[in-house]
Amino acid sequence: MAIGLRPHKHSAKTTASRLRRQIRVRKKINGTADRPRLVVSKSSKHLFAQVIDDVAGKTLVSASTMEADLRGAEQGRLMREHGYASSTPVTDGENGFLVPVEDDAVAADRLLMLLRDPERAARIGENGRNSVQTRFSAEAMIQKLIGVYRDLLAERDGKQN
Numbered sequence: 001m002a003i004g005l006r007p008h009k010h011s012a013k014t015t016a017s018r019l020r021r022q023i024r025v026r027k028k029i030n031g032t033a034d035r036p037r038l039v040v041s042k043s044s045k046h047l048f049a050q051v052i053d054d055v056a057g058k059t060l061v062s063a064s065t066m067e068a069d070l071r072g073a074e075q076g077r078l079m080r081e082h083g084y085a086s087s088t089p090v091t092d093g094e095n096g097f098l099v100p101v102e103d104d105a106v107a108a109d110r111l112l113m114l115l116r117d118p119e120r121a122a123r124i125g126e127n128g129r130n131s132v133q134t135r136f137s138a139e140a141m142i143q144k145l146i147g148v149y150r151d152l153l154a155e156r157d158g159k160q161n
Contacts, residue, residue, distance in 0.1 A: 030054045089135055095127035
């Protein structure tokens, strides 16, 4: 397994510490197609999440709090119409937890709750996995994409007439 680590724009000491930590964690935690690795990163303003298959070296799914800022109103409307952003994929307490972005205390409380109750953690994890597999299966994504293209073509044809 290749470990893709690269230094970032930080001091040499910070970079070395980060690389050591990443290598230590990656020796113990590997994502597979059946059970991918979840990586959550936080900046001062945004959260980033990736689901990674380390065996194939691919990022399966990624999400960021920055995405809504990058979409235009028209793209957002089309995406909502076809179920991409129709509702939150997380039902609080069922297949995950909804936590305010800048509230570290609530996030820590939810994590501790899961650590104390492994059965609940397993149930929430299984529900989340099932939700993602249903909402983002290849067939579902293809159908949604076809719908977006059909709408765009219909709009284009309507404007040309």
